[in-house]
Amino acid sequence: MxxxxxxxxxxxxxxxxxxxxxxxxxxxxxxxxxxxxxxxxxxxxxxxxxxxxxxxxxxxxxxxxxxxxxxxxxxxxxxxxxxxxxxxxxxxxxxxxxxxxxEFEKTIEAHVTSAAELTAEQQDKLKQKLASKLGRQVNIDVTVDSDLLGGLVIEAEDMVIDGSVRGKLAKLSETLKV
CATH class of the missing domain: 1.10.520.20 (N-terminal domain of the delta subunit of the F1F0-ATP synthase)
Structure with missing residues (x-):
């Protein structure tokens, strides 16, 4: 590869x-x-x-x-x-x-996995927040995964933001193991 x-x-x-x-x-x-x-x-x-x-x-x-x-x-x-x-x-x-x-168009594709369906308004707010954070126009692709229990996981190029309940529980579990 x-x-x-x-x-x-x-x-x-x-x-x-x-x-x-x-x-x-x-x-x-x-x-x-x-x-x-x-x-x-x-x-x-x-x-x-x-x-x-x-x-x-x-x-x-x-x-x-x-x-x-x-x-x-x-x-x-x-x-x-x-x-x-x-x-x-x-x-x-x-x-x-x-x-x-x-890079030329100053756009980025973000893949969002949500525990529940996002409304159009929620998607627009998410796009705006990501755009201000990344300094680029953001296009999002949303999928639903009820296994997340709650929250979102956002992947954009090499950045991952895990705001899911499942991700937080996994971090807590790792912390308790140490």
Missing amino acids: AEFTTVARPYAKAAFEHAMAGNALTNWSDMIGFAAAVVADEQMQMLLNSPHLTKEQQRDAMLKVCESKLDAQGQNFLKILSENNRLLALPQIAEIYEFLKA
């Missing part, structure tokens, strides 16, 4: 710079995201790892599956990845591209 990240970084950066120059960040995000999802598919993984297929056959298979979602530049990007045996790095390329895009 770390190997793919190292390989993926220059391709993601090049795609990002190209998308910036063409004012097409969202379009490229969609294209790379779709191609990454195709590569992550189990059947496509078998095809791309097959020693019986040439690079050209693998490239053609990818282009055939992705053709309706890629413009000419997106297809050229896949061809370059194929020529350099980098198609399998597409999920990491997409991840790094999205990070660069979020």
Whole structure:
């Protein structure tokens, strides 16, 4: 995985710079995201790892599956990845591209797990508080997990805020063990 990240970084950066120059960040995000999802598919993984297929056959298979979602530049990007045996790095390329895009747009994705359903008003307040704390526009994705007993767990990039009852009980338990 770390190997793919190292390989993926220059391709993601090049795609990002190209998308910036063409004012097409969202379009490229969609294209790379779709191609990454195709590569992550189990059947496509078998095809791309097959020693019986040439690079050209693998490239053609990818282009055939992705053709309706890629413009000419997106297809050229896949061809370059194929020529350099980098198609399998597409999920990491997409991840790094999205990070660069979020940094540029000063946005962040936060995953919120709540013990109960949050109202739209609660979600808006949470977005505002996180935005003021992080200095960026925040997009949240909320899931409900009744096992938390109460409270929230917020994950944004490498930051985790555990305000759940389950998390507090776990901390208390650790403290009492010492």
